[in-house]
Amino acid sequence: xxxxxxxxxxxxxxxxxxxxxxxxxxxxxxxxxxxxxxxxxxxxxxxxxxxxxxxxxxxxxxxxxxxxxxxxxxxxxxxxxxxxxxxxxxxxxxxxxxxxxxxxxxxxxxxxxxxxxxxxxxxxxxxxxxxxxxxxxxxxxxxxxxxxxxxxxxxxxxxxxxxxxxxxxxxxxxxxxxxxxxxxxxxxxxxxxxxxxxxxxxxxxxxxxxxxxxxxxxxxxxxxxxxxxxxxxxxxxxxxxxxxxxxxxxxxxxxxxxxxxxxxxxxxxxxxxxxxxxxxxxxxxxxxxxxxxxxxxxxxxxxxxxxxxxxxxxxxxxxxxxxxxxx
Amino acid sequence: xxxxxxxxxxxxxxxxxxxxxxxxxxxxxxxxxxxxxxxxxxxxxxxxxxxxxxxxxxxxxxxxxxxxxxxxxxxxxxxxxxxxxxxxxxxxxxxxxxxxxxxxxxxxxxxxxxxxxxxxxxxxxxxxxxxxxxxxxxxxxxxxxxxxxxxxxxxxxxxxxxxxxxxxxxxxxxxxxxxxxxxxxxxxxxxxxxxxxxxxxxxxxxxxxxxxxxxxxxxxxxxxxxxxxxxxxxxxxxxxxxxxxxxxxxxxxxxxxxxxxxxxxxxxxxxxxxxxxxxxxxxxxxxxxxxxxxxxxxxxxxxxxxxxxxxxxxxxxxxxx
Numbered sequence: 001x002x003x004x005x006x007x008x009x010x011x012x013x014x015x016x017x018x019x020x021x022x023x024x025x026x027x028x029x030x031x032x033x034x035x036x037x038x039x040x041x042x043x044x045x046x047x048x049x050x051x052x053x054x055x056x057x058x059x060x061x062x063x064x065x066x067x068x069x070x071x072x073x074x075x076x077x078x079x080x081x082x083x084x085x086x087x088x089x090x091x092x093x094x095x096x097x098x099x100x101x102x103x104x105x106x107x108x109x110x111x112x113x114x115x116x117x118x119x120x121x122x123x124x125x126x127x128x129x130x131x132x133x134x135x136x137x138x139x140x141x142x143x144x145x146x147x148x149x150x151x152x153x154x155x156x157x158x159x160x161x162x163x164x165x166x167x168x169x170x171x172x173x174x175x176x177x178x179x180x181x182x183x184x185x186x187x188x189x190x191x192x193x194x195x196x197x198x199x200x201x202x203x204x205x206x207x208x209x210x211x212x213x214x215x216x217x218x219x220x221x222x223x224x225x226x227x228x229x230x231x232x233x234x235x236x237x238x239x240x241x242x243x244x245x246x247x248x249x250x251x252x253x254x255x256x257x258x259x260x261x262x263x264x265x266x267x268x269x270x271x272x273x274x275x276x277x278x279x280x281x282x283x284x285x286x287x288x289x290x291x292x293x294x295x296x297x298x299x300x301x302x303x304x305x306x307x308x309x310x311x312x313x314x315x316x317x318x319x320x321x322x323x324x325x326x327x
Numbered sequence: 328x329x330x331x332x333x334x335x336x337x338x339x340x341x342x343x344x345x346x347x348x349x350x351x352x353x354x355x356x357x358x359x360x361x362x363x364x365x366x367x368x369x370x371x372x373x374x375x376x377x378x379x380x381x382x383x384x385x386x387x388x389x390x391x392x393x394x395x396x397x398x399x400x401x402x403x404x405x406x407x408x409x410x411x412x413x414x415x416x417x418x419x420x421x422x423x424x425x426x427x428x429x430x431x432x433x434x435x436x437x438x439x440x441x442x443x444x445x446x447x448x449x450x451x452x453x454x455x456x457x458x459x460x461x462x463x464x465x466x467x468x469x470x471x472x473x474x475x476x477x478x479x480x481x482x483x484x485x486x487x488x489x490x491x492x493x494x495x496x497x498x499x500x501x502x503x504x505x506x507x508x509x510x511x512x513x514x515x516x517x518x519x520x521x522x523x524x525x526x527x528x529x530x531x532x533x534x535x536x537x538x539x540x541x542x543x544x545x546x547x548x549x550x551x552x553x554x555x556x557x558x559x560x561x562x563x564x565x566x567x568x569x570x571x572x573x574x575x576x577x578x579x580x581x582x583x584x585x586x587x588x589x590x591x592x593x594x595x596x597x598x599x600x601x602x603x604x605x606x607x608x609x610x611x612x613x614x615x616x617x618x619x620x621x622x623x624x625x626x627x628x629x630x631x632x633x634x635x636x637x638x639x640x641x642x643x644x645x646x647x648x
Contacts, residue, residue, distance in 0.1 A: 051512035161600060162370075191369035191539065196583040196596035203593075218512065225585035225594065248587070262517035263587055264542030268565050270588055271546075276521055277514045280482050 012039035012075075013180055013212045014063070019072035021055075021062045028286030032058040034236040035072070037311075040229070042179075045206065045213040047227030047244075049220060049259075053281055055236040056216045060182040063214070064096055065089055076180070094124055097173040101185035103165030107157040114139050114153045117171045124176055142171040147201060163194035167201070174205065183215045187222060199226060220263050224248055229317075232256050235284040235292035238311070242318040252320040254299045291323070299324060330398075331533045332358040332381070332420075332501050337395035339376050339385060339557075346605040350376040352557040352612075354395075355631065358501065361531045365544035365565070367580075368554035371601055374537045377554070378503045380405075382422055383412055399501070418448040421494040425506035427486035431478040437489045438464065438474025441496050448497045463492040468522060484515035488522070495526065505537045520547060541584060545569055550637075553577050556602050556612040559631060563638030573634055573645035575617045611642070619644050 019036045022029040032055045040046045048056045061067045063074055065081065074082045081092060100106035107116055117139045121127045127134045143150055146167040157165055166186060173181050183202070187195040199222065205211060217223050223230055224244045232240045232253065240253040251257045258275045265272060279296045289308040294300055301323070309321040339351040351373045358364050368374050379385050381397055383404055397404040399420065402411065424430040432440060441460035445451060451459065461471040467488040478486055487507065494502060507523070508516040524547065527534060536547060544551050545565060552562040553574065561574040572578050579597035599616040602608050608615055614624035623643075631641045 051514060163600070192541075192580060192583045193369060193597035194600075196585075196594035197598075199585070199594055200596060220513070221585040221587040224587060225591070258514055260587075262513045264516075264520070264540060264546040265588055266541035266545050266569070266581065266584055266586075267588070268545045268569050274517060274521065276517050280484055280515060281512070 011041045013042045013077060014214070015039040015073075015075040016063065017073045017075070019059070019062060019074065020070040021058050021067055022070040025285055031236045031284040031287055033062055034284065034287070036233075036236075036238050037072075038231055038238065038241060040180075040212055040214060042212055043206070043210045044228040045215050045226055047223035047230040048214060048216045048233060049218065049223045049230060050233035051218060051259075051281055053235070053283065054233040055284075056233050057184055059233070060098070060184050060214055060216050064098055064182055065092075066098075090124075094176040095178050096180045096182070097176065097178040098182045098184060099166075099169050099173050099186045102189050103162055103169050104157075104189070106169060107165060109157055112154050112156055113143070113148070113160075113168055116157075116168055117142055117175055120172060120175050126176070138175070139171075142175055145174065145205070146171045147197075161194075162190050163197060166190060166198055170198075170201065170205070174209075177209070178211070180212045180214070183213055185217055186215075188217065188219065195222075202226070220260060232259070235281060235287075237284075237292055238319075238321065239293065240318075240320045241311075246315065246318050250318075252314060252318070252325065253293075253322050254297050254324075255293050258296075258298075291321075329360050330357045331360045331400070332356075333396075333398040334377075334381070335396045335398070337377070337380060337397065338393040339373075339380055340391050340393055341389050342391065343389065348604045349607055350557055350604065351380070352607070354554070354557070354559055356552055356559065356562075358533050358535060361533055362550060363527060363534045363536060363548045365548035365551040366535055366537045366554065367539065367541060367544055367551060369539060369580075369601060371556075371604065372554040373557040374554055375505055376557075378422060378505050378535070378537055381420060381501075381503060382416055383407070414448070417444060417494075418497045419499055420501040420503065421497070421499040423487075423490055423494045423502070423504040423507045426510055427483060427490045428478075428510070430490050431486060433478050436475050436477055437469075437481070440489070441474075441492050444493050444496045460492075460496070463496050464489075466495070466526065467492045468518075482515075484511055484519060487511060487519055491519075491523070491526075495530070495532070498530065499532060502532045502534045503537070504534060506539070507536065508543070509538070509540075523547070541569075541581065553580070556607060557604065558612060558641060559639075560613065560641045561639065562631075563635065567635055567638040571635065571638070573638070573640040574613075574642050575619050575645075576613050579616075579618075613642075 017037045019033055021033040022031050050056050062069050069082050073080050118135045122129050140150055148164060148167045187198050215226050227244055230244055230247050231238055234255050240256045251260050258277045261272050261275045277296045284292060291304045291309055294304045303323045309323045311319050311321045312325050313319050314325055334354055334356040337351050337354040341348040341350055366374050380392060385392055392405055438460050441463050442456045445456040445459050461474055464471055464474055469488055508519050548565050551565050551568045553560050555576050561568055561577045572581060582595035583597060585594060597616050602612055610625040610627055611629050614620040629641050629643050631639050633639050
């Protein structure tokens with residue numbers, strides 16, 4: 001099993017090894033996350049990209065123990081949290097948080113902004129339920145932090161636009177002063193002008209509090225902008241990991257290449273030679289060791305069926321799982 | 328080239344319990360024969376209202392077309408009879424909807440859904456309509472043996488191909504594609520866009536692509552219209568609008584997207600929000616968010632003016648570059 005790249009283990013806030021999450025289906029196990037290993041350094045952002053059904057959201061939720069892992073280890077701050085019981089998990093929730101994609105459905109429509117932000121504070125016993133003054137002060141502080149005007153304190157989610165709702169989601173995630181936040185497509189539901197506001201806010205907060213992010217998205221340009229490291233997933237497996245610079249300049253895996261060339265660039269003078277993939281992503285049910293990309297791969301060889309490609313470090317910090325790069 | 332569709336001073340309002348939503352405030356648009364035009368703008372800019380107006384799908388009593396003309400050849404769509412509209416809608420002008428999951432009838436086979444359109448508009452015998460439906464399926468890259476399948480048996484990308492087959496079944500002169508690939512993954516989007524470009528080469532159908540993705544406009548379209556708060560703020564050939572960007576809103580939009588081909592450390596968002604369509608501001612609708620605005624912008628509503636070869640902008644400060 002590969003260690004988390006060239007990183008020093010001591011520096012990693014999160015170190016995931018051989019993580020698996022399978023779901024039972026009538027046709028056999030759906031291998032949503034299958035033998036995934038990586039680490040994230042303190043204060044850095046790991047971007048996780050891939051298309052619908054690649055397992056990126058399942059990965060984020062399994063790390064937070066919102067799903068029970070089928071196998072593997074999750075070291076958070078040196079502790080293997082994969083085996084934590086409920087009581088220890090509740091305490092862990094103050095350190096690990098999540099921001100969801102859809103600010104329209106992740107907020108309770110019957111709770112005001114203040115109630116939504118205060119809920120984690122009361123649940124975790126940081127404030128007593130009747131400590132109105134304490135709660136109001138902290139809620140106000142959090143609203144200032146995420147740029148949500150205090151006049152919205154008693155508004156309901158339906159009265160606010162998507163950008164403001166996502167600011168509530170961020171304030172909630174920050175309320176417990178976590179070290180680590182899984183950001184699951186936090187800007188995908190937003191218009192570009194608002195998306196830029198939220199991305200800048202998230203970067204500012206990271207700088208201010210030394211936050212570590214796992215940023216899940218399907219948008220390659222967003223992931224390039226926000227990440228220190230990028231991990232590309234396909235059907236439950238990691239196909240490539242690298243710094244944004246080397247991933248975008250020299251993508252190695254055939255899937256990454258196709259993914260990058262598929263992005264329409266907002267410049268009429270930049271024409272990219274498109275590598276159009278055939279077929280579509282399917283579900284990783286009952287898979288053997290073979291490469292998951294064989295059905296669509298332009299570089300397919302018989303060797304791809306026989307064995308799983310091991311992850312190899314082709315250049316320092318640039319990992320790829322493809323038999324093409326087997327020595 | 329001749330204008331195949333011309334919209335003049337289109338004004339549409341929606342009358343709700345909370346007030347009057349001004350969705351389109353005097354929109355002008357020209358679509359030339361065989362052209363692909365990109366209609367861009369953010370949520371609430373009026374893109375879909377514009378498309379629905381052309382299809383005359385704005386439903387009263389809430390929705391009202393208060394003024395304007397939509398000229399399709401000799402016909403003003405806004406004055407056309409119900410019977411005339413039936414022969415235009417889905418036949419001469421057709422539309423691809425954003426969400427292929429909800430645009431198809433779940434209990435009718437895809438082949439039948441295509442054949443139905445053909446029978447309706449071309450009075451062909453059933454058998455011939457079915458044969459043509461199979462041909463349309465293969466045109467969009469689906470093998471004829473899947474004609475008897477139901478929508479749920481197809482993936483998102485395949486469903487959108489079926490929707491496109493329905494839209495193109497009667498060889499329309501104008502095709503309106505409303506966010507045709509927004510619901511799709513990027514590699515599937517690439518497949519569908521390539522297919523649309525191929526079909527365009529063959530049929531030369533004048534097309535309006537409605538999108539919020541400036542990348543799609545840059546790669547697919549010849550001209551572009553930028554909508555903001557129910558108004559055209561900038562329009563012109565794609566190269567002019569992207570390379571000699573004139574309106575502060577368009578400049579802001581292009582600045583706000585993370586660039587895949589450039590390195591930048593900080594994004595440049597447009598501050599503030601789109602104005603409330605029930606209470607649009609005095610003066611320029613963008614002045615509250617504009618970095619270049621001064622007092623006059625809050626007072627005077629700017630007119631659309633030409634600053635270059637068919638490049639127009641609704642801003643008195645914009646200069647031809």
